[in-house]
Amino acid sequence: MVTKHQIKLIKSLTQKKYRQQLGLFAVEGIKGIEEFLNSDFKLQNLYTTQPIFDAPKQLVTDISEAELKKISSLKNPNTALAVFNIPKAKDIDREELIIALDDVRDPGNLGTIIRLCDWYGVKDLVCSANTVDCYNPKVVQATMGSLTRVNITYLNLEEFISATNTDVFGTFMNGENIYKTELPSTGIVVLGNEANGISDSIKVKVDRQLTIPQYGESKNTESLNVANATAIVLSEFRRRLIEK
Amino acid sequence: MVTKHQIKLIKSLTQKKYRQQLGLFAVEGIKGIEEFLNSDFKLQNLYTTQPIFDAPKQLVTDISEAELKKISSLKNPNTALAVFNIPKAKDIDREELIIALDDVRDPGNLGTIIRLCDWYGVKDLVCSANTVDCYNPKVVQATMGSLTRVNITYLNLEEFISATNTDVFGTFMNGENIYKTELPSTGIVVLGNEANGISDSIKVKVDRQLTIPQYGESKNTESLNVANATAIVLSEFRRRLIEK
Numbered sequence: 001m002v003t004k005h006q007i008k009l010i011k012s013l014t015q016k017k018y019r020q021q022l023g024l025f026a027v028e029g030i031k032g033i034e035e036f037l038n039s040d041f042k043l044q045n046l047y048t049t050q051p052i053f054d055a056p057k058q059l060v061t062d063i064s065e066a067e068l069k070k071i072s073s074l075k076n077p078n079t080a081l082a083v084f085n086i087p088k089a090k091d092i093d094r095e096e097l098i099i100a101l102d103d104v105r106d107p108g109n110l111g112t113i114i115r116l117c118d119w120y121g122v123k124d125l126v127c128s129a130n131t132v133d134c135y136n137p138k139v140v141q142a143t144m145g146s147l148t149r150v151n152i153t154y155l156n157l158e159e160f161i162s163a164t165n166t167d168v169f170g171t172f173m174n175g176e177n178i179y180k181t182e183l184p185s186t187g188i189v190v191l192g193n194e195a196n197g198i199s200d201s202i203k204v205k206v207d208r209q210l211t212i213p214q215y216g217e218s219k220n221t222e223s224l225n226v227a228n229a230t231a232i233v234l235s236e237f238r239r240r241l242i243e244k
Numbered sequence: 245m246v247t248k249h250q251i252k253l254i255k256s257l258t259q260k261k262y263r264q265q266l267g268l269f270a271v272e273g274i275k276g277i278e279e280f281l282n283s284d285f286k287l288q289n290l291y292t293t294q295p296i297f298d299a300p301k302q303l304v305t306d307i308s309e310a311e312l313k314k315i316s317s318l319k320n321p322n323t324a325l326a327v328f329n330i331p332k333a334k335d336i337d338r339e340e341l342i343i344a345l346d347d348v349r350d351p352g353n354l355g356t357i358i359r360l361c362d363w364y365g366v367k368d369l370v371c372s373a374n375t376v377d378c379y380n381p382k383v384v385q386a387t388m389g390s391l392t393r394v395n396i397t398y399l400n401l402e403e404f405i406s407a408t409n410t411d412v413f414g415t416f417m418n419g420e421n422i423y424k425t426e427l428p429s430t431g432i433v434v435l436g437n438e439a440n441g442i443s444d445s446i447k448v449k450v451d452r453q454l455t456i457p458q459y460g461e462s463k464n465t466e467s468l469n470v471a472n473a474t475a476i477v478l479s480e481f482r483r484r485l486i487e488k
Contacts, residue, residue, distance in 0.1 A: 108352060112468075112469040112471075112472055115468060115469060115472075116468065116472060118460075119456075119458055119459070119468055120458070120459045120460070121458070121459035121460020122460075123460070142469075144467075177486075179483045179486055180486070212363075212479070213486070214363055214364070214365070215363070215364045215365035215482050215485070216362075216364070216365020216366075216367070222388055222389070223388075224356075224359060224360065224363055224475070225356040225359060225386075225471070227356075227469070227471070227472060228356055228359075228360060228471060228472060228474075228475040229475075231468070231472040231473075231475040231476050231479075232475050232476065235476045235479055235480075236479075238459050239423045241459070242421070242423055242424070242457070
């Protein structure tokens with residue numbers, strides 16, 4: 001059974017303010033919860049309609065389908081909801097390839113960018129303070145567990161870039177053709193906001209402007225979606241590793 | 245002024261059934277509407293709070309902000325809503341690179357895939373009958389006008405592939421490393437459903453299974469988002485063009 005107090009607490013976790021106050025966030029669905037249970041994340045409570053999880057008994061609450069509906073933020077809740085502690089971000093490894101997000105606002109975009117980092121072995125994702133929170137339920141859902149394997153740090157992006165002695169890359173309309181240029185295995189790659197791209201204060205800190213060239217006759221496409229641009233840029237950086 | 249009858253008609257266009265019955269769909273926002281006005285698409289009606297569009301006067305209705313809210317499917321409506329005719333799909337050019345979607349269900353994914361086709365000069369996108377409708381308002385919104393430059397045909401994907409004499413590519417977990425293999429400038433590239441990938445009946449028709457390799461230690465990422473996979477695959481096909 002789930003108490004009124006618990007329902008209120010869990011529902012409050014859809015808001016960033018309460019996630020930060022409480023240091024907690026929610027994960028829904030069997031696969032996602034299993035990924036977090038098998039990671040370093042610390043379980044606080046697991047509410048489930050089926051006794052299928054490998055979790056400490058004192059943290060598990062059996063609930064009904066109707067109760068699950070009350071606590072879920074999904075249209076079609078799936079079996080269980082778990083509350084985990086938000087971990088402290090680990091130290092950033094500045095000797096590796098780092099992805100930096102400059103005010104990415106869409107939860108779906110952030111979620112799929114986290115999956116891309118995981119796929120391409122990028123350990124550190126750094127985000128400007130105005131980037132959407134990675135513990136937002138829509139982000140957690142979209143990451144499909146990759147959130148457990150990528151170290152995400154929210155920080156002042158300008159200060160971070162200034163304090164890090166490495167190449168800084170960004171995507172622009174008139175930069176070097178990304179297919180033809182040499183790319184190193186380390187550096188910071190900045191991706192910008194969905195509507196405005198990379199902000200001026202960050203742009204001046206970019207050492208190398210890269211461009212994904214357009215093909216075909218029209219060349220009218222305004223821009224690529226930021227997650228798709230991240231996919232192509234990461235693909236190009238990592239492709240160089242096997243060609244060496 | 246917008247009549248009750250018009251409000252009912254416009255609101256009905258959020259449903260595929262009515263879009264198909266009426267042969268109409270809606271576009272919202274200044275930029276999107278301008279792209280459609282500058283294309284082959286035929287305008288039916290334009291409802292606007294500002295007289296800023298280059299459109300035949302008899303098709304333009306001035307409305308208030310309150311009226312715009314009544315007809316819009318957006319949380320924050322932007323200036324105008326236009327109703328256009330759904331055009332007949334043009335003939336498919338089988339001598340070019342074709343993207344084929346096998347039951348892609350998410351409107352955001354289809355929208356960004358249409359943008360990718362436009363960016364990379366892919367003229368024909370073919371979709372299985374169960375792929376989300378490209379005139380769904382969320383798809384139209386996500387395409388940012390690219391819908392006017394990509395020819396989209398809904399068809400029986402099995403029959404289309406069988407009837408087309410070209411290489412058929414698909415992405416799988418254990419295929420050829422896409423970075424190392426030769427890729428032609430023509431062919432059909434199949435991308436699968438978000439949850440289930442490429443269906444068995446299509447899989448048997450794929451001549452060349454491609455794999456986007458994972459990097460890093462974990463290699464636990466289950467899969468890439470289908471739009472991101474499309475981005476990487478298209479990037480690889482088009483990269484070969486400049487290297488020749």
